[in-house]
Structure formats: structure tokens, C-alpha cells
Amino acid sequence: MSGHDRLLVGLGERSYEILIGEGLIAKAGELIAPLLASPRVLIVTDSQVEKLHLPILQRALDHAGIRHEAFVVPAGEASKSFERFAQLCEELLRAGVDRHSTLVALGGGVVGDLCGFAAAVLLRGIEFIQIPTTLLAQVDSSVGGKTGINTAMGKNLVGAFHQPKLVLADTTVLSTLPQRDLLAGYAEVAKCGLLGDAAFFTWLEGHGHLVLEGDSKARREAVRRACAMKADVVAADEKEGGQRKLLNLGHTFGHALEAECGYDGDLLHGEAVAIGMVLAFELSAQLGLCAADDADRVRRHLSALDLPTGFERLAARAWDPKRLIEHMRHDKKARDGRLTFILAHGIGEAFVSDTVPEPEVEHLLTERIGEIIADDSSALLT
Ligand SMILES: NC(=O)c1ccc[n+]([C@@H]2O[C@H](COP(=O)([O-])OP(=O)(O)OC[C@H]3O[C@@H](n4cnc5c(N)ncnc54)[C@H](O)[C@@H]3O)[C@@H](O)[C@H]2O)c1
Numbered sequence: 001m002s003g004h005d006r007l008l009v010g011l012g013e014r015s016y017e018i019l020i021g022e023g024l025i026a027k028a029g030e031l032i033a034p035l036l037a038s039p040r041v042l043i044v045t046d047s048q049v050e051k052l053h054l055p056i057l058q059r060a061l062d063h064a065g066i067r068h069e070a071f072v073v074p075a076g077e078a079s080k081s082f083e084r085f086a087q088l089c090e091e092l093l094r095a096g097v098d099r100h101s102t103l104v105a106l107g108g109g110v111v112g113d114l115c116g117f118a119a120a121v122l123l124r125g126i127e128f129i130q131i132p133t134t135l136l137a138q139v140d141s142s143v144g145g146k147t148g149i150n151t152a153m154g155k156n157l158v159g160a161f162h163q164p165k166l167v168l169a170d171t172t173v174l175s176t177l178p179q180r181d182l183l184a185g186y187a188e189v190a191k192c193g194l195l196g197d198a199a200f201f202t203w204l205e206g207h208g209h210l211v212l213e214g215d216s217k218a219r220r221e222a223v224r225r226a227c228a229m230k231a232d233v234v235a236a237d238e239k240e241g242g243q244r245k246l247l248n249l250g251h252t253f254g255h256a257l258e259a260e261c262g263y264d265g266d267l268l269h270g271e272a273v274a275i276g277m278v279l280a281f282e283l284s285a286q287l288g289l290c291a292a293d294d295a296d297r298v299r300r301h302l303s304a305l306d307l308p309t310g311f312e313r314l315a316a317r318a319w320d321p322k323r324l325i326e327h328m329r330h331d332k333k334a335r336d337g338r339l340t341f342i343l344a345h346g347i348g349e350a351f352v353s354d355t356v357p358e359p360e361v362e363h364l365l366t367e368r369i370g371e372i373i374a375d376d377s378s379a380l381l382t
């Protein structure tokens, strides 16, 4: 397959393109050059991506006569912290970043969120370009301008909306991604189908394994369809006044699980979202809003691909439904402490609800957590 797909995120004067295809990083210099106010970029990347993919980007920039400097943060979610953010900002300032500088985020969602937030606030806002290198970042985090860091109170609680000037999604680099991270990213791909595109979810049921196995046609199709959906939603509701909340399917539960686990790699964001989407569909079924078969279908698809769909792999922790609900009160969608969920009337038919009675949430969580305790004690008996 040659060439690349081109999508537009239509936001008036802040509109930008998403380019999707193979070998795009090797061409990054010529693609980026027309967007630069000065022929110098400051690249933010992480310690894994530095080794694997930074040299190709550096060569491409050299080739186009663009000067560059790289700033490397440790790989992993823990880098989305106040401390790392402050250190990065100081380093960029020391390197002489000015209002005509462009930052380039080369990495996964962690690098994109961190670098994007630095771009949003340094000198009151400078430009940045996203070069996402994980499946999750290519289908989700590089698009839409949500940037930020985590705090002890929860995920992404400090941040800003700041749109990139360009997104370059080079699907070649996905071949070096560890299987666990690939799968975690797949959860956000499936989310796009589940929230508003039933035909896409059906396609994933038939082709999801190809996306994960590295079939380049299936991979590019999945990235394109997910990005197209996200681009449309963002163009219609950039600051999450309404419909953009649907992109949070699975996240009210998911972010609570991540906050409870800490940000040390026990539970990846996409894994938390996978569990969260199953719980959101199960809650919808429990409330009589969707068929139990739909919730089963979600669980079956994700677990067939080996994503977590419940608390089984997290059995070592003492889970408390009330603590999880407490985390949900700090979710950005909550209003006056009232929980907000993305529920569904069926596959591809998500909607926002802030009227779910808390006892219903507690009941579901108690049941699901009870299952792992029951599993554990039956294992002990056998
Ligand atoms: N801003 C948004 O709209 C948005 C959307 C979804 C998720 N997020 C955020 O994104 C983060 C998760 O992103 P992620 O899953 O990309 O995690 P990540 O950035 O931590 O990347 C996962 C791992 O893969 C490594 N890696 C990256 N690219 C690689 C490659 N091509 N080959 C080999 N290794 C590679 C990284 O070093 C890291 O160890 C979370 O913090 C989440 O909250 C943000």
C-alpha cells in the first residue's frame, strides 16, 4: 500500500490535518517544514522511543534543514506528573524556547499529553506537532487537543485544551510496540465503534485480530476509521460541552481504577478503559437500558483478544466499591459530586447520563469484585 490517508480536524483557523500511513516519520522534515515559524524544533520523547524511533526523525529533520534538540522523559505513565512537567518546562526554557518555536511530541499518549500541556502553557502558548507512536496515541490521544498531567486526586486533572498543528501517524512504528501496549490501544479503537459506529464494531469483531497481528491494511483501516470518528466529534464539540463526552465511554470506571492502582504500570490506561467499557455496558443492562446480550458481546470481543474485562487480573488488590465511587466524584464530568457515566442503548448507541443511582453502581461493583473473591476461594478449595 502506498501514499497516506489525510483527514481534517475542522476547527476554523485552528484546523489541522491527520496524516496516516507507512514511513511518514522518514518524511517528517518535508511534511513539517511548511508549518514552522522558524527552522528549529524541540522534540519531546521518552526513553524507549528515543532508542527506537528518534534517529529516523532526526535524519528526516536534518534532510530538510530543520535544526532540532531532543528532551527525553522516562517511559511510562509516571511521567505525567507535576514534577516531570516542571522539569521539562525548565529544560525547554533553558534551551531557549521562544514564541516562534514548535514542540514535537514523538511518542505515546504520555509524551503527547505532557508535551502538549507544555506547549499550551509555555510563554502562554506555543505550537506543537504530534507524532504518535503507539496505537492508542494514533487513534486517540494525538487528536483533539486534550493535554495534561495526573495528580494524586486523579487522572488528567490538570491540563488544557491545546490543538496541535499537525498529526503524523506513521503506522510502521507500531511493529516495535510491545503486545500489551498494542492491546491497550486497541481498547480505544473498540471504543469508537461502541460509542457511535456499530458497523465499525462489527468490522472489528471480524478483523480485530488482524489489527493486532500486524496486517498493515487492517491496521491502517482501524486507525483511519477511529481518527475519522474522533475528528468529527472534536470538530463538533471541541471543549466537551456535550457530544465529546461520548469519547469518555468506559472512562468514569477506568479512571477510577487507574487512580486506585496508582500510575506505576499495574494497569495501563487502555486496560482500564477496556474494563470500564464492559462495566458501562453491564450497568446499562442492569438498568434495563440495553440488552444483556450487548454487554456480553462487548465482554466477549475484548476478552477474546486478551484484554482484561473485569477484576480478575487485579485480584491481588483489596477493592472497595465505595473508594472507587469516591474517585468517580473527582471525574471532570461530575457536577456537584453527581456521578456521570457514558451508558448505551446498544452497540454504537452511547449517551451521557448523570442520573444513575449510586446504589446501582455500588451493586454492580460489589458483584464484580465478589466474583474474584469467589474465584479465589474456589481455587483454594480445589
Ligand atoms: N489526550 C487524549 O485525548 C488522550 C486519549 C487517550 C489516552 N490519553 C492518555 O494517554 C496515555 C496512554 O498512552 P499510551 O498507551 O500511548 O502510553 P505510553 O505513552 O506510556 O506508551 C506506552 C509504552 O510504549 C512505549 N512506546 C511508545 N511507542 C513505541 C513504539 N513505537 N515501539 C515500542 N515502544 C513504544 C512507550 O515508551 C511506553 O513504554 C494515558 O496517560 C492516557 O490518559 C490521552
Ligand SMILES: O=C(O)C(=O)C[C@@H](O)[C@H](O)[C@H](O)COP(=O)(O)O
Residues within 6 Å of the ligand: 140, 143, 144, 146, 155, 156, 188, 240, 244, 245, 247, 248, 251, 332
Ligand atoms: O478526547 C477525548 O475527549 C477523550 O475523552 C479521549 C479519552 O480516551 C482520553 O483518555 C482522555 O484523555 C480522557 O479525558 P478526560 O477529560 O476524561 O481526562
Ligand SMILES: [Zn+2]
Residues within 6 Å of the ligand: 140, 188, 251, 269, 273
Ligand atoms: Zn482514553
